[in-house]
Amino acid sequence: MDRILEADRVLVGPAGDVRERTAVAVEGDRIAAVGAADELAARYPGAQRLSFTGSTLMPGLINSHVHLAADLTREPFATLRTRSRAEIVELVQTNARACLRSGCTTVRDLGDAHGVVAQVRDETREGAAAPTPRILAAGTPLTITGGHCWFLGGVADTDHEIRTAIDSLAASSDLIKVMAGGGQMTPGGPSEFDSQYTADQLRLIVDHAATHGLVVAAHAHATPAILDCIEAGVATIEHCGWRSGPQQRDRPVAAARRMAAQATIAGDTTPPQWRRMAERITFPEGFRFGDQIRWMTDHGVAHVIGTDSGMPNALFDQFRASLELYEDLGFDRAQIIETATSGAAGLLGLGAITGAVGEGLAADLLVVDGDPLDDLDVLHRPSHVIVGGRIYSQEDLAEPAVADPHLP
Structure with a gap:
């Protein structure tokens, strides 16, 4: 009608x-x-x-970083690892519906396993009754042996393994995700300040993904991994916190200018509960939560807004709460709305669609x-x-x- x-x-x-x-x-x-x-x-x-x-x-709003197959708990991928496929699909649908409640009509999912998010995406495209946003799915993220989220199944250490993993993902994925650095969810694995792949390996990932028409989103909190991602030419650097150690905040102006010049996008991941997180973090003098976003913007770096929803207590239906950070950092409302709508669509290759x-x-x-x-x-x-x-x-x-x- x-x-x-x-x-x-x-x-x-x-x-x-x-x-x-x-x-x-x-x-x-x-x-x-x-x-x-x-x-x-x-x-x-x-x-x-x-x-x-x-x-x-x-x-509609665009949330550029979610994990629809994660369950919000201290072990957010426990459901994905231990439950039946039908239960995981139900979880993805539930979380996708929550994204819609918050006004997000497009989401970019940056890590699951077994192609479950792509399955829900395809069922939605085929007219499934369950309401879901438009979904971009990265599938299983590439990582190293024992590395960040190795348990999702994307371990690829050698050049051959990297190419094989990308070839396997290409048919069902809208982009490729790589854990360029470590994280906080893998006991005994590299920390968020450690790199997992070299710049040459990251460049191989970018180049091989491109043979399938896919871009690369790279998980990188720390400055060394971010610099390698810039060198390799990834499309988006997720988290992009510019940190080289606890309470260490870096501001390499030349690197930011290079990001801007080559159109490397910063993927912000401000969870809805960011205010409570900020209260628990000790910052160096002159720094505060999220100010790397303002700093990068001032140097011409484009960014997209994500919430990392699915991680512990990062709810899917609270996108507005994450936008509060941008008001706090001095962005005007029209600019925030543009960033979360037409700006994100253009940067993520959806400008001719939504x-x-x-x-x-x-x-x-x-x-x-x-x-x-x-x-x-x-x-x-x-x-x-x-x-x-x-x-x-x-x-x-x-x-x-x-x-x-x-x-x-």
Whole structure:
């Protein structure tokens, strides 16, 4: 059924492009036209008219870093490792629905196992009834023996093993994920300050992924691993914290300028509970939580916003809470919204598909009460979420995410 959606205003996508008293015509899963409601009604005489007084119509949000197969607990991949495939699929669907509740109509999943997220993605594309966002799936991340998340099955140490792993992932993956550095979830493995692959190995990963038409997202907290990722030409550097040790914050200006020059994207991973985390971290004098984002932006580095949802207590339906950091860092609301919509779509290769309100783009839209340019809080629970032309209310999407009550 064709629909005409009317609202007090439409945020088209790029910052500052606001249309007052405007409507959007939706045909199937696409935006057919944007214009005055009466004019659209005349063009589409059989269309259903839906009026949202006091509301804003805007592009759906894009969460660039989630783990849909993770369960929010202290061992977030326990369900993935121990339960039946049917139970894991149910978990992925539950978490995907939670993303929609928060207004995220597109998510980029950066690590699972056994292709379960890709399965849910494909079922959604084939018209499955379960509501899910548009999903970009990286599949199983590459890592070294005993390295970060080795238990997911992506161990690849030699050049031959790296090529073979990428060849295996290519058919079902939208991109390749590599653990360029260590992390905090693998007892006995490399720490977040350690590198796992050399710059030459990372370059091999980038080059071989490119033979399949895929880009590479690299997990890297620490400065040495980040520098290797820049040298190798990965598409996005996830976390990108610029740290070389506990309480050590680095600001290598030449490296940031090189990132900007070669269009390497910083993948921010601010979890919803970032304020509580910031209270527990000791920072060097003159530094605070998240200020590497402001520093990189000031040096021309583009970034996308993710939440690392699925990790301990990083809830899937609290994307608005992660956006609070950007207000705290001095970004204006229009800039934040652009970063989380059309900006992210363009950087992630989706600009011709979604991310804005424009003719021919996917009908991935939000209806929010009030004006998010006045108050970002209205993004917390959009009254309606539209993905691929399918309209869901919050009641349709209601299903509480389960978090570990013992975690902060």
